[in-house]
Amino acid sequence: MKLLVEILLLSVLYGAAVLLHKVITLPFPPVLTGMVLMLFLLWTGAVKPERWELSSRFFTRHMMLFLVPLVVGMMNYWPELSQGGWRLLVIIVLSTAIVLICTAWAAMMLKRGERRNDEQ
Structure with a gap:
């Protein structure tokens, strides 16, 4: 419930x-x-x-269940993706790397803040 x-x-x-x-x-x-x-x-x-x-x-x-319709929908755009898909792949890899780096940085900053609060 x-x-x-x-x-x-x-x-x-x-x-x-x-x-x-x-x-x-x-x-x-x-x-x-x-x-x-x-x-x-x-x-x-x-x-x-x-x-x-x-x-x-x-x-x-259940994230994969929510992504399946997205992948199936992309099949409609296969001609466009096959011509310029490498650009999309580069963008996806770079943006994923940026998100992972920013998330790791934010987690490290939060951990440092927790340690400072524990020491006080």
Whole structure:
């Protein structure tokens, strides 16, 4: 039941992002607006990270099921991908490397902050 409530709240957050996107006419997708809204809610403390543990584990565990439609949809664009796909591959590799490096850096900074707090 808790998982269902968490997914429902995430859906409401996404709905608010879509509505905000339509009202303001932002130049990026509503999903990104929803992520920024969630970041704001977490940053201000309005929502606690512990609140989303069950749904985050669920979505992480079943991530492949959510990516299969994306891969199947890409088959429609095979002619374009076969001509310039190497560029896309380079972009994917570079952006993945950047995300991994930034995530590792952020984790190291958080660990340093925890150690400083423990020492005080």
